[in-house]
Amino acid sequence: MPSASNRVLSPTERVSEILFGLIMVLTFTGALSVADAGREDVRAMLIGAIGCNLAWAIIDAAFYLLGCLTENGRNGLLLREIRNAPDPETAARRIAEVLPDRVAEALGPDDFARITGHLRTVESPAPRPSLSGRDWRGGLGVFLLVFLSTFPVVLPFLFVRELHPAMRLSNAIAMAMLFGAGFLLARYAGMRPVRTGLAMVIVGAVLVAMTIALGG
Structure with missing residues (x-):
């Protein structure tokens, strides 16, 4: 869901959607037989x-929007609950429930009172949630x-006439994209980029193999 940034x-x-698109297209390219195709x-x-x-891509986007609509409605409900809380303790408890534990533990009664006071001054939420x-x-x-992640993997089949080199180039591009996705995700999360990138290649290969084996 959208963040406050x-x-x-x-x-x-972003990385999750790219990986999803990659795995989907790899189930098609991976099922192609070089010997017989x-x-x-x-x-x-x-x-x-x-x-x-x-x-x-259409389905995933639709579910993303559904998730946004649900979250917007939940946020509006939470705001009303805090603003209508019968006492400061109830308001503080509702605020603490949606904060990370370490953040909530670092806040005192005055902090919660200040947050509650601010929330009571913001614009009232709409009666029904909507999409922004x-x-x-x-x-x-x-x-x-999801959709555009298809093309780097399938382009070799459009420009390379021989199937075997096209397949090898396609697989190399897919592995590079999987590694890059894992690398970027690791840098964002404070993990080891190279190890995470390699792990992403392995996980992607396993998921593709499972999908093909199960008839996906």
């Missing part, structure tokens, strides 16, 4: 991969990340 999508959300098989794979990721422009931009971002 200026980013519409957090780094974690012809140009018609490649064409069918390309249509299937692009069509599948287009559909899932930021939410719609986030949904568009989700759609584009």
Whole structure:
């Protein structure tokens, strides 16, 4: 869901959507047999991969917007509960419930009273939750990340006529993207970038193999 930062999508959300799109397209390219596949098989794979990721990009964006709508409604309900709390202790307890434990433990009664006072001065939430422009931009971002992550992996099949080198180039691009996604995620989370990138390649390969084996 959107955070309080200026980013519409957090780094974690961006990487997650790219990984989702990558794994989806790899289930198509990974199921292609180098020994038996012809140009018609490649064409069918390309249509299937692009069509599948287009559909899932729409679905994922729709669920993102549904999540935003739910969160907006929950935030409005929480604000009303705090503003209508019968006593300061109840208001402080509701605020503490939505804060990280270490943050809540660091706040004293005066801090909670100041937060409660501020929340009572902000604009009242709408009776019914709605989607903001930021939410719609986030949904568009989700759609584009899932859908566009298809193309780097399938482009070799469009420009390289021989299937074997096209497959090798496609796999190399996919592994590089998986590694890059893990690397960036690790830097954001304070983990070890190289190890996380390599782990992401392994996890991605396992997930793709499982999806293909299960008929995905």
